[in-house]
Amino acid sequence: MRRRRLPPKRHLTARRLRLGAELRKLREATGMKAREAATLLGADAVQMSQIESGVAGVSAERVRRLAGHYACTDEALIEALIAMATDRTRGWWEEYRGPLPPVFADVAEVEHHATFLREVVITHVPGLLQTADYARAVYTYMVPGLPERELTPRVEHRMERRAVIEGAKPTPYETLIHEFALRIRVADRQASRAQLQQILDKIEQGHATVRIIPTDQDGFAGAGASMMYTGGPLPRLDTGLRDAPTGTAFIDAEPQLAQLRTLFRKVEKATLDPVASRDFIHRLTKEM
CATH class of the missing domain: 3.30.870 (Endonuclease; Chain A)
Incomplete structure (x- = not known):
């Protein structure tokens, strides 16, 4: 069953852009293509592009799954990325x-x-x-x-x-x-x-x-x-x-x-x- 996509963010804030950039860096470090990562996530290439560009949000579960697919064992980094993904601060x-x-x-x-x-x-x-x-x-x-x-x-x-x-x-x-x-x-x-x-x-x-x-x-x-x-x-x-x-x-x-x-x-x-x-x-x- 396909997961429902999180709605695109209304504002491309610097914090959301940074989260996407860090997820992209982790993927690129493995040599994995975006479409390959999307398949592992049960998503499509468009959704993966939206996540990495900060246009679409990403859940804590998906951040952890992506980190696993990318063989990232830096727990402090993973938790920091999850905090960025789930932050709902309206300053x-x-x-x-x-x-x-x-x-x-x-x-x-x-x-x-x-x-x-x-x-x-x-x-x-x-x-x-x-x-x-x-x-x-x-x-x-x-x-x-x-x-x-x-x-x-x-x-x-x-x-x-x-x-x-x-x-x-x-x-x-x-x-x-x-x-x-x-x-x-x-x-x-x-x-x-x-x-x-x-x-x-x-x-x-x-x-x-x-x-x-x-x-x-x-x-x-x-x-x-x-x-x-x-x-x-x-x-x-x-x-x-x-x-x-x-x-x-x-x-x-x-x-x-x-x-x-x-x-x-x-x-x-x-x-x-x-x-x-x-x-x-x-x-x-x-x-x-």
Whole structure:
């Protein structure tokens, strides 16, 4: 008897896409064709394609059966994939699907499920540390003519993202910020001073570990190093995020993740330690 197919997901979220990608990686590691895996699952090639592309959901039973067919014995990985498949969390970010492009909700969802967050920023203060005035100034400048009905939800979304480092169970967050980003006045002097104070407050409250890359640092050629690295339940389920010409790129290939890990460590060597960084921001605040 053929099993009833789970209905296609309404939104192709980054989390669903990642689940499908991981199932595809397991299959490809065995050299098995998609149609062969579909037959073993009692499905057809179309359904298998939908599962691996994130279009269709997949049950915990089927994830475990697929893992068995693929000779995967990594129980921790299997359980992590099952958790992704059965997660029914409807977070605050879902309210922004529709009013904002899907990537806004996808970024927030990835952050929500992360075990840790590491970020490198060169030209702007990290979104997780921005004040509303700073965020508004950035969006206004970057998207000229953006109507208020689209500008306001962008700013509100950015403010709500901070819950991941400020909530009852804050996610460990470390960011490397170039001095250049702190000195740029995206609005006016008052807004810049308030933004610096916001960063200091988050440091004092334990919400962020901040390291500054000073402009007089020799041997730093990382002007294009901006990125976010989010920890998964297992290292192979980590996710990298980088801005691309077509928008935010979500990175899950191990060679690329390894490059991002190396990049973070390399940039970190050019930073002041957290205490010196805090003192640096204090001095800069007085200069404003």
